[in-house]
Amino acid sequence: MSLQSTVDRIRPTTVRDGVRRLLWPVWNTEQRRLRAPLRALLPTVLTFALLAVLQTAIRSRFDHPVRESLELTSIAVILVGAVLLTARVVDRRPVSGFGLSFDREWWHSFAVGGLVATAINGGALIVSLGAGWATFTGVMRGSGDLPFVPAMALVFVYIALAAAWEEFVIRGAMLTNLAEGASGLIPRWMAVGLAVTVSTLVFGVLHGAKVTHFSQYGYYLVAGLVLSGAYVLTGELALSIGFHVFYNFTQSAIFGLGHSQRTPELLAVDIVGPARWVGEEGLVFVGFAILGGLLLIAYIRWRNGSLALDNRIPTYTGR
Secondary structure, three states: OHHHHHHHHHHHHHHHHHHHHHHOOOEEEOOOEOOOOHHHHHHHHHHHHHHHHHHHHHHHHHHOOOOHHHHHHHHHHHHHHHHHHHHHHOOOHHHHOOOOOOHHHHHHHHHHHHHHHHHHHHHHHHHHHEEEEEEEEEEEEEEOOOHHHHHHHHHHHHHHHHEEEEEHHHHHHHHHHHHHHHHHHOOOOHHHHHHHHHHHHHHHHHHEEEEHHHHHHHHHHHHHHHHHHHHHHOOOHHHHHHHHHHHHHHHEEEEEEEEOOOOOEEEEEEEEEOHHHHHHOOOHHHHHHHHHHHHHHHHHHHHOOOOOOOOOOOOOOOO
């Protein structure tokens, strides 16, 4: 064997090894996909940035009602595109691996999450009225230029798309990948706990624009734990999305308890009590959010017969 043939055989191997070492921090060569931290962050960062750019452009150039239609379309396109591109390119896992199986059981759980959210917001309204912290002022108010029913439908679709986006990027993509990446280094239950903690903190930060006092972050941390808990105990986003969508919608559009969301209201209510109790991040809502989480856990316990972390969360099953 000549010296030249030996050099020719060694050189490609050396180059490949060098490339692998350079890519190792960002690329998993065995699974042929990005490393877990990047898989966790990219869907949130890229979609958030794209939504911000598009909404700024739309709101500066268009007026009602064209503005709302374009915003809805942009959110829908970004959400669907993010799910498909993340599954196919970034994460290389089936869409169902993000808790989006969309089978009959999924939709049943989605409905249960919606019913629980509606019930606890109804409870918050009763407590607020009973304590004199809210006054009832009428029905079917605030639809603006649109008839009431179309205005409510528009608001529901907008809230549903926004909530589904948050659940996909924060729970489906971020929590899943953080748990999967950490499970090879620490016990699985600790990996899931770490993923829940980090994703919940990010969830709170994303709502920072609504916060006027640091203590108000507690409300969003509780909400994040409720939504994450439903996900890690079931391996599906059905309960989380159903709860999130109907919590936001019924709080503002049905029971008139919204503050930052300006929507038409089926029951028009004036909030007159102290912000500490009935502000959007007030203790009444914190308490009922905790109650909602307990009801979701009770449903999961009743449905499954036990409570346990779902093994699909920290486990990678490729496409």
